Amino acid sequence: EAEVAQSPRYKITEKSQAVAFWCDPISGHATLYWYRQILGQGPELLVQFQDESVVDDSQLPKDRFSAERLKGVDSTLKIQPAELGDSAMYLCASSPTGGLREQYFGPGTRLTVT
């Protein structure tokens, strides 16, 4: 069964450093999502792509976060500079195009900023 892949699974970084996360969605899924999940809370959408285009980044802190999906397949989420409050699980999900469809989540990247 195809799954969403993410790397790295764990990342420890010092504040003010740059960090990047990678996501490879299920093949053929046009919609890709990046979520942030703080411990004890539900996932919060940071950015949503339809193919290579950003369709929602209203909750993305654009002064330090950036995301791209250049060829409409895999995606990278970057934080520069990292802050202590960025410590969280970063989840990637994908879904087929069109309508209200199931989102398939990756295993996540747990980020710890020291």
Next chain:
Amino acid sequence: GENVEQHPSTLSVQEGDSAVIKCTYSDSASNYFPWYKQELGKRPQLIIDIRSNVGEKKDQRIAVTLNKTAKHFSLHITETQPEDSAVYFCAANQLGGAQKLVFGQGTRLTINP
């Protein structure tokens, strides 16, 4: 935008008993309500979803009910088993532009043997 509230935050039941988790939403235009299960250290996975054109949906021991008038929906798990222990998240879609899901805060369900 949409706001989803989920209760309780923790729930402990005896094996074999039923568990109920409730969510309320704010946007009356929302029409899709999925439930995700996240086991410890694993990715969230969809367990059941319901659309606004039905009031109830069942899948073996799991059922979801939707009350559009009151803007709340609930997850019901019957004959609970130890493997049901996990964190459960409800969500509702937010319409307008790109459709997205807004998640509740989660319920940690523990099944006691």
